């Protein structure tokens with residue numbers, strides 16, 4: 294018996310893999326309030342998987358709205374769009390084809406690769422081997438386990454020192470389906486190791502500072518996107534009394550928690566959780582950063598997609614006390630990134646640049662006292678969205694390295 298399934302709202306039957314045959318991704322352009330209301334209405338009537346913004350509550354006029362629609366609702370969606378006179382374009386004609394096209398051709402390699410999307414099992418063994426073969430520059434520590442019991446390992450990169458060094462914290466994979474993000478953390482570790490001693494900036498950085506890297510934040514979700522449902526976003530926690538799984542880790546931090554741009558509905562993709570830090574992965578990271586608060590000078594978190602470099606605040610429209618400096622550094626980092634392949638990024642505070650969304654890790658770290666707090670939204674702008682082809686891993690990581698190194702150099706200069 295085969296059960297075809299959709300994303301999150303329908304539970305994935307055990308052992309079965311969700312398929313997306315005939316499903317489409319649309320880009321809608323609401324220009325008047327009526328369009329916005331229609332889109333929200335649509336979201337209440339049928340199962341719509343919001344790609345950008347991540348939930349219907351975040352839809353406003355004059356923003357692009359990317360939605361993934363199951364095949365059985367396509368007729369209805371076309372009717373809505375035509376009757377409401379909403380401008381739209383089809384970004385992805387057949388999502389199943391796009392899922393299959395994402396991986397490079399050729400046999401699936403057994404080994405870990407920096408230019409492929411590695412499964413959690415591969416990332417896990419990569420973590421073990423990279424740490425043991427570079428013991429002079431890397432140490433690792435488990436900061437806790439995920440809901441399903443997988444160990445969350447932080448790699449500490451830096452020259453060994455008897456005194457405590459200032460540090461940068463970098464995490465990837467808060468959201469499960471944003472596969473380019475964990476790929477970047479792996480790339481960063483590789484680059485740090487292979488250019489230490491030859492690249493003067495990397496050498497100086499790792500001599501003076503440590504970089505804590507959490508390669509995959511939401512491991513359970515990441516594993517689930519590989520095995521069951523490519524479009525999963527949240528954690529995989531369960532609570533008795535609710536049939537829906539998981540919370541949005543980037544709505545679960547204690548920063549204006551669940552006040553805006555988040556949902557208190559456990560079935561929503563932007564569910565803020567039952568309490569701040571209810572998600573064990575969030576608590577583990579928050580505990581680690583709190584413990585190391587005096588040495589952590591920058592917090593960088595990698596998401597996709599949209600090509601943005603965001604900084605606080607997202608839980609309020611108020612400007613951060615360090616707004617001008619954060620903006621200046623973001624602009625510098627964006628131009629460094631653009632210098633390689635011409636990729637254009639937009640920078641600014643989350644609330645005004647995209648939408649207000651409370652409970653994010655960047656705002657939480659900033660309010661804790663980590664001044665240089667940035668959220669990257671990597672490639673692309675929607676042509677492939679979460680299904681960025683593997684052929685773009687290398688250029689995306691190379692250009693992102695320039696931005697991250699720009700920020701690191703600035704932080705180092707201003708210790």
Ligand code: ARG
Nearest residue numbers: 543607643650653654656668
């Ligand atoms: N797309 C990201 C998200 O919705 C943006 C995060 C920006 N920061 C924030 N605190 N909302 O999680």
Ligand code: ZN
Nearest residue numbers: 468471596597
């Ligand atoms: Zn994300």
